[in-house]
Amino acid sequence: MGHHGPTPEGFRRIPTWEVAKQPAERPKKPATPKTATKKTLHELGIVEVPDEHKVQAALERLHEQIKQRRSYMLAMESCVKCGLCQENCHTFLGTRDPDDSPVGRADLIRKVWKRYFTVQGRLFGKLVGAEDLTLETIQKWLAYFYHCTECRRCGHVCPFGIDTCEITMLGRQVLYWLGVVPALHADSCAAIHRLGNNMALTKSGAVDTLEFLSDEIEEERGFRVEFPVDKPDSDIVYVPSSADFMLNPDTLKGAALFFEYIGANWTITSRMIEAGNFGYLVDQYRTQRELVTRLLESAKQLGAKKIVWGECGHGWRAAKQYARTMADVNGIWHIPIVHIHDEIASYIVTNQLELDPSRITRPVTLHDPCNYARACGHVENMRIIIRKCVSEFREMYPNGERNFCCGGGSGVLFDDPEMYPMRIRFSQKKAEQIRETGVPDGPDGGILCAPCSICKAQFYPMVEEHELNVEVKGLLDLVGKALVFRGKETSGGKKW
């Protein structure tokens, strides 16, 4: 919870409508995240490519990557630069830096691609917008590809469906191989290779935390719910979201209460103990593959018939869309991977759950995490659940697939003095949206439901910076709170 420093002096929060009046200008030096130490890179098995070879290495990697993936190739060659994406991107709305808009960001690679790998670029150079690759450009990649939060709002609004997020993924992957990785991402990846998860959780620590949660439920509700870990012959493997073990205990409790309610034979696996997948954000080839492989292997080992995913945005996308194509396992195991929200929604529409909305009386607004709304289609299900769980639900606008990112997506959770103000600036649009709902104005404030660990980690400091009187919670928190255990519970606990 808020391991950030104080807001640096001279930094002022500027509303997006004020920013919009400023000219679109490139800053002299964009805010750049701090890069990883040699030691961490060694742990990941990479070495920073020396400067004199960097350009050549980057070109080789780019070429190899782009000709391997259709989405990369198409993003390189079918943009007309209409500029539609610009004002739909929260980073551009916050900074007015043309390179911080999807088209500008993509151009950082597109120019290079044109220059070296297309006929027109080789013949006409600058005339067609082709540019030589320089170390300066590589430095720009580091800045701008880690400003992008991979929210895909640009892909959603693009008339051609160009998924600019893929270019960010490409840029980050190439940078990773060059040994230019932000410390936060490299440390998380190193933790994955060392302990199998982003947060460097140990099994003993996790078990201890889960026991603590069992005790908490018992205190609040008067009955005990166990959190099985590595229980053999389980029907369901549940993968909780990463920060559930550190910052968001109510989310994990909510999931356990739901499984208890329906009487599921479930377990958490220590080999894939949390859902985050920082490999998906920087290194798909080794790190993301490691985790999706662990996921399928451990589900198979425990005899699971279905994998249920917790409240994690990017990890859910990494598993849902890549697990079957990327996992390094023999044969294809048809273990379906579903999201817990979808399952809960299916119980709610069939009227199987008794939920008491009067336990949550403060007004609630819902932030649609990008990966759910635009990449995985959970918009309606989240609303089906939230309407049944709370007394007063208020939409923020725009919402659903058109929602704006929290500003911290894809691990842009840097807290160094250069990047932290950027994060807050990126969330400017979000803060305006939340303020407009009126939820923070209540006498006791309100609840901001953000069912994704990165969103939560971004919102904890963000709501304070923007002075929003809201408590950040997940959706499972609300489900757990509202579930009525007849004959079992002695009380519903404190009202929210």
Added chain:
Amino acid sequence: MPFIEVAGQQIEVDEDGFIQDPSKWTPEVAAFLAKGEGVDNLTDDHWKVVNYLKDYYEKHGIAPMIRKLCKDTGFTLKQIYELFPTGPAKGACKIAGLPKPTGCV
């Protein structure tokens, strides 16, 4: 890699000032790191939190859940922020010699 020097001993820290080798941690190191986190004087309350974090890390290899930290030490989150202005994860954990948290935090 930067170093800090405490009581004549050189200790390796990362760029955020988290010490690299927890076994090098001593109370003097804690006092030194505390100054960088806006804690000039480590009181008994500070030590209660720091020692708890340290013991927990030695036992389980991770930092405890923040709610558990509050419950076991008896402080509210607000009090923890008063003790450690830069927060429990960055401030208190750094002083206790724990590594910097990674992932979605």
Added chain:
Amino acid sequence: MVYFIGNVLPYITVAIFLGGLAWHLWRWTAPRIPHFVALSPFPKTWAGSVGFIVWQILVFWNILKFDRRLWVGAWPFHVAIGAILGGHVLGIYTLGTQFHMIFPYAITEALSESMSVILGKTFGIIFVAAGAYLLYRRFAYDRVAAVSAPSDYLHMFLLLAIGGLGVYMRFVPAASLHYEEARHFLAGLFLFKPEPLPDNPFFLLHFLLVQILMIIFPFSKLMHPLGMLWNRWVVNRPYEEPAMGLPGVQLVPPAGVMYEDSGRTIRVEHWPRFPVKGV
């Protein structure tokens, strides 16, 4: 020189155009797609997927929804291009009697020709006006100008020059070229028995610029109509979600029923009846 432009260059142009097109489409199709469907609206069936893409093509839905000021330029511009291309093919091939051929009893040949002329003038003007607006937009919005390359302007200048010449030939009788002359010349090219270019400097220039356009087409952003189809296939393919329902639970919702809520259908099934497809 005129001989080269009229009788040699066209074959080179077409070879480069078709070759470039084929090469690019191969280059776009060869790489693999490592992930499943990526973007809303997540169509579940082929019909839904195709319907969505066609809808996008017909009304430029995303532009209409997210940027009206771009749409008022872009949509008429492309509609005009479509109409003009169609008009060129049909009008020249049928000598302006295309409407008579479609409705032989209602429209006389003479009426058809004058319709063809009027429509040609109308769409020509729309094309030039909308194109000029799009060009102005590129200059006027500093955020768009900041990401534009010289070629982005040059493409539009080229298109406007072609369109402008066409409109000029339509409106100024002295500069115009009749259908017969054009057909005579083009038929010669298509039948590999090249005829000399009609003696009309405006047509010469128009014809030359079109060839330049065709040569650069496969090697520029002008490929975007095809790029859109290829892109949309990556992000809007049909994808079936696994059915809901958890294995081994005590509380089981009634199975096999479709539940509707807020426009979303949820299919609940009992374990282990999951469809293998899409799982």
